Amino acid sequence: xxxxxxxxxxxxxxxxxxxxxxxxxxxxxxxxxxxxxxxxxxxxxxxxxxxxxxxxxxxxxxxxxxxxxxxxxxxxxxxxxxxxxxxxxxxxxxxxxxxxxxxxxxxxxxxxxxxxxxxxxxxxxxxxxxxxxxxxxxxxxxxxxxxxxxxxxxxxxxxxxxxxxxxxxxxxxxxxxxxxxxxxxxxxxxxxxxxxxxxxxxxxxxxxxxxxxxxxxxxxxxxxxxxxxxxxxxxxxxxxxxxxxxxxxxxxxxxxxxxxxxxxxxxxxxxxxxxxxxxxxxxxxxxxxxxxxxxxxxxxxxxxxxxxxxxxxxxxxxxxxxxxxxxxxxxxxxxxxxxxxxxxxxxxxxxxxxxxxxxxxxxxxxxxxxxxxxxxxxxxxxxxxxxxxxxxxxxxxxxxxxxxxxxxxxxxxxxxxxxxxxxxxxxxxxxxxxxxxxxxxxxxxxxxxxxxxxxxxxxxxxxxxxxxxxxxxxxxxxxxxxxxxxxxxxxxxxxxxx
Amino acid sequence: xxxxxxxxxxxxxxxxxxxxxxxxxxxxxxxxxxxxxxxxxxxxxxxxxxxxxxxxxxxxxxxxxxxxxxxxxxxxxxxxxxxxxxxxxxxxxxxxxxxxxxxxxxxxxxxxxxxxxxxxxxxxxxxxxxxxxxxxxxxxxxxxxxxxxxxxxxxxxxxxxxxxxxxxxxxxxxxxxxxxxxxxxxxxxxxxxxxxxxxxxxxxxxxxxxxxxxxxxxxxxxxxxxxxxxxxxxxxxxxxxxxxxxxxxxxxxxxxxxxxxxxxxxxxxxxxxxxxxxxxxxxxxxxxxxxxx
Numbered sequence: 001x002x003x004x005x006x007x008x009x010x011x012x013x014x015x016x017x018x019x020x021x022x023x024x025x026x027x028x029x030x031x032x033x034x035x036x037x038x039x040x041x042x043x044x045x046x047x048x049x050x051x052x053x054x055x056x057x058x059x060x061x062x063x064x065x066x067x068x069x070x071x072x073x074x075x076x077x078x079x080x081x082x083x084x085x086x087x088x089x090x091x092x093x094x095x096x097x098x099x100x101x102x103x104x105x106x107x108x109x110x111x112x113x114x115x116x117x118x119x120x121x122x123x124x125x126x127x128x129x130x131x132x133x134x135x136x137x138x139x140x141x142x143x144x145x146x147x148x149x150x151x152x153x154x155x156x157x158x159x160x161x162x163x164x165x166x167x168x169x170x171x172x173x174x175x176x177x178x179x180x181x182x183x184x185x186x187x188x189x190x191x192x193x194x195x196x197x198x199x200x201x202x203x204x205x206x207x208x209x210x211x212x213x214x215x216x217x218x219x220x221x222x223x224x225x226x227x228x229x230x231x232x233x234x235x236x237x238x239x240x241x242x243x244x245x246x247x248x249x250x251x252x253x254x255x256x257x258x259x260x261x262x263x264x265x266x267x268x269x270x271x272x273x274x275x276x277x278x279x280x281x282x283x284x285x286x287x288x289x290x291x292x293x294x295x296x297x298x299x300x301x302x303x304x305x306x307x308x309x310x311x312x313x314x315x316x317x318x319x320x321x322x323x324x325x326x327x328x329x330x331x332x333x334x335x336x337x338x339x340x341x342x343x344x345x346x347x348x349x350x351x352x353x354x355x356x357x358x359x360x361x362x363x364x365x366x367x368x369x370x371x372x373x374x375x376x377x378x379x380x381x382x383x384x385x386x387x388x389x390x391x392x393x394x395x396x397x398x399x400x401x402x403x404x405x406x407x408x409x410x411x412x413x414x415x416x417x418x419x420x421x422x423x424x425x426x427x428x429x430x431x432x433x434x435x436x437x438x439x440x441x442x443x444x445x446x447x448x449x450x451x452x453x454x455x456x457x458x459x460x461x462x463x464x465x466x467x468x469x470x471x472x473x474x475x476x477x478x479x480x481x482x483x484x485x486x487x488x489x490x491x492x493x494x495x496x497x498x
Numbered sequence: 499x500x501x502x503x504x505x506x507x508x509x510x511x512x513x514x515x516x517x518x519x520x521x522x523x524x525x526x527x528x529x530x531x532x533x534x535x536x537x538x539x540x541x542x543x544x545x546x547x548x549x550x551x552x553x554x555x556x557x558x559x560x561x562x563x564x565x566x567x568x569x570x571x572x573x574x575x576x577x578x579x580x581x582x583x584x585x586x587x588x589x590x591x592x593x594x595x596x597x598x599x600x601x602x603x604x605x606x607x608x609x610x611x612x613x614x615x616x617x618x619x620x621x622x623x624x625x626x627x628x629x630x631x632x633x634x635x636x637x638x639x640x641x642x643x644x645x646x647x648x649x650x651x652x653x654x655x656x657x658x659x660x661x662x663x664x665x666x667x668x669x670x671x672x673x674x675x676x677x678x679x680x681x682x683x684x685x686x687x688x689x690x691x692x693x694x695x696x697x698x699x700x701x702x703x704x705x706x707x708x709x710x711x712x713x714x715x716x717x718x719x720x721x722x723x724x725x726x727x728x729x730x731x732x733x734x735x736x737x738x739x740x741x742x743x744x745x746x747x748x749x750x751x752x753x754x755x756x757x758x759x760x761x762x763x764x765x766x767x768x769x770x771x772x773x774x775x776x777x778x779x780x781x782x783x784x785x786x787x788x789x790x791x
Contacts, residue, residue: 084734089749113735118748121730128639128731134646136734200750307752311539326751336535 061406061423063103064399070169071107071394078387079109086115086125087141090374091326091411092198095404096395104394110387119143126150135381138388142194142375144185145462148454151188154377157195160389167386169393176398176415184365184451185414186375194377195396196414201449202260202370203440205313205328206320208344210240218346219320222264225349226289229296232319242296244318246309249471252463253305256370258470260322261293262286263366263450266353270361270453276492278466279485282353287473287481294474302474314339322348324372325441329410333432341430345437348448360453367450373414409433412441457495465491524766530759531555538755554760559583580757582743589739590768591654592729593722596661600718601711603662604669609699611670612677613685623674626667634664638731645732652736660728665718672717676710677703712779719772723765740765 087093097114105111117125122141129136130153142150161168174195177186181196204225206218211228214235219225229242246253259269267282277283294301298317301308310327312318314337321327325345334340348368355366376396378388394400401413402421410433418424419442428436452462466488473484501509530538532550540548560581611623641660642651650656680703688698704711726741733742740761747758 086734089746091750094749115735116746117730118745119750121745124730125734128642132643132646136646136651198750310752314536315539315541317541324751330751338536 061403063100063107063394063403066170067394067397067399068103068107071104071390074167074169075108075110075387075390078384078390080111081109081384081387082111082113083138083384083388083391084113084115084136085139085141086117086122086137088119088122088143088374089116090198091409092395092401092404093141095407095409095411096400099407100400100403104391108387108390110391112391129379129381133381135379135383138379138382138384139392140194140377140379141197142377144371144373144375145452145458147186147188147193147375148456148458150377151191151193153380154194155380155385155389156192157377157392158192160378164386164389167389167393169390169397172393172397173417176417178414178416178445180445180449181371181373181414184371184449185373188454194375195392197374197376197396199412199414199441199445200324200326200372201412201441201444202256202322202348202368203325203328203437203444204320204322204346204348205325205331205343205437206346207313207316207339207342209342210236210319218344219349220346221350222289222352225320225322226293226296229293229320233296236319238298240316241298241312241318242320243293244304244309244312244321245294245297245301246304246306246323247294247297247302247471247474248305248308248467249302249475250464250468251305251471252467253309254467254470255462256306256372257322258286258290258466259450259452260348260368260370261290263354263370264349264351264368265289266351266355268355268360268366269364272359272361274361274496276489276496278492279482279489282355283485284481285352287470287485291474291481302471313337313343322368325412325437325444326410328437329432329434332430332434332436335432345440347440347444362453362455362458363451364453365449365451367448369444369448369450371445371449371451405435405438406433410435410438412438412445416442460495461492465495527759528763530755531763533756535754535756554756555764557581558757558760558764559586580747580754582740582761585738585740585743586761586764586768588654588737589723589765592657592661592737592739593719593768595654595658596665596722597715597718599658599662600665600669601715604666604673604714605704605707605711606699607666608670608673609677609703611674613682623671626670630667634727638727641728642731651732652734654737656732657729657737657739660732661722661725664725664728665721668721669714669718672714673707673710676707676714679710680706709779712776716773716776720769723769 085093093114093116097116101112101114115125123143123146126137126140126142126146130150140150140154142154157174161172161174177196181199182192185196185199186192186194204219208218210232211218214232216228216231217224219228225243232240232242246257248254262269262278262283265282265286267278267280267286269276269278271277278286298312301312304312306323306327309321309323310330313321313327314331316338328343328345331337331343332340351366351368357363357365360366376392378385378392382388396414398415398417398421401415401418402423405411405413405418405421405424406427410427413419413424419438424435424438427434428438430436452458469484469488469491472478473481478484478487526545529545529548531554532552533548534551534553537544537548557580560583611619645651645656645660650659684702684706685698688702689695693701723739724741725739729739729742744758744761747754747761
């Protein structure tokens, strides 16, 4: 059958199917005879259920020949080894687990088993592994808030590069990791606790259509953010609110958003003497600002973590949020949200004032772009540290990161060079897995990133003491913001005293 | 007893309200499984009239409906891989074999406790009961070290053993009460007729306690089916059961509610089938002992 005839026949068959003159089974059989799968027919079946349209051909989404060749050579002695990694369900881990590790396994003969768990369960598993020194896991996924706790239990990658030149990946270029991320995520004291692996960071995401409709400009300052949010809520509420927060009482999410408000209003968590100062004049101003902003948020916001916050934007309930950049590709996915193509990303609003890092304690770095993230490291207790080191280099090299960003749905790379990779840039269009927000992510990392303090008690303070106190304040348990912050300050001091 | 029309109507309404209160969460959760993500968090909520989709099931079970089996490599835009088909199988294997283990051991133990009089019998029953009082979390960590030592970590055998042991005290106590309800005179008559203890147990008492055994087996199955902590602690990548993998739908960029609901809805089915299979005995078992002679 000629191509032209085939198309005409297909058109007529499709027409009959749409009009109900042909059953689905017959239609599919005929379409199959014509060499068309259901995906090509746009029926939403097939192996990519969310309909991610890729801007690149499949062959461009495979590891480079150079990398595979190095893996084949270097890993020969380790063929047959099995490596284990416990990780949170993050885009890099999922992309490696689902799509990329098969290339590594084929090239090396090393089997990689990745256990995906919620973050707190990863911590439990790692703690058990460290306490027992059993080496159940060869690689550790280390959230930035745990770096102090695990710093002595993993190899410093710089030492591994120096001590094992025969295992070093050519052009691995450890200096390519963005310095701000190395400081914020992977460093504790002078040691590198692995290398930066993923970087969720707060950026400003807003509904461009709503802003344009009301004649507003993207919030450039904290004042803009408040005024715009209030104006939208006043104009369009209760159908649509100006801002969505992540304010669940007692949850780490509330602490994350609060730190952005605190830093953006010129405050800090600790001063240079390592004393909690969230209750100083700027701290009180920050909480008052947060309280005013909450009035422009949808009811029920104090039950939301970042999950609910993201859903509020995705469902068209709120017009802006200052939150994790990883949400942006999700918003662009027309099969998942009602706002595909309607959101824009900009750098976080300029702060009212900003304290300098040297004015703060425990390595705290004030910045509205609150940074999360994790590092990947080889466990000191691993029974196959060399094989694990080869895997780690492959998983965090520029080539793999570009693939992770492309396949993993537009997650932010931790290497500077990957932002300029043609494969990553090719996905900078409206649609699922977009990378069109990554220039904003990069600029935020470089200029506006805020890092939480590093201290062993931080896990308790950030996930319990502070968000519980803030939750009580927003529930009306305190007479004033000053009273709430003074109480939180006294509780923090109690925890620090042990 | 005569009831007025008003009372009857009121009772019917109350009955429907109670049924609705139990049924609604199951309906709503199941309906979430058939929704696209953008239809889950509608405000005001939509209970009916949404556009149904089987996409969540396709992702979770790797089955592209009408197109045979899909690929485990299916990845969502956030990079998530929610292929959980094998994990449902893991749950079925663990729950079934641990139930069999618990029932076999508990049946023998409880018959002995019910019929044989030996020194320390009551203390033994109390000791069995006391093992249920220990919080599982206190046992989970030591179990991890023991299992690691015996290469039972991350194996079916390990998880089946621990679930079997976990259910054993409850099964022993329940079955003992069922055996206690069967008159000892029956055993004695059989003994006089020359039957051995084993024959009495196998041919006479066991068939009479079928209902109780079925009820106990259902409870053991459900406890194993929903157990979280031991599976989390004692497994890595080799196997995982439904409650543990359900938590992996919580990702760094939010929760995949539709997929979680699809797995949850599908996970109801095997437990439901088990209950259906033993339903005939179950009602009898649950009411056994309610009437004393």
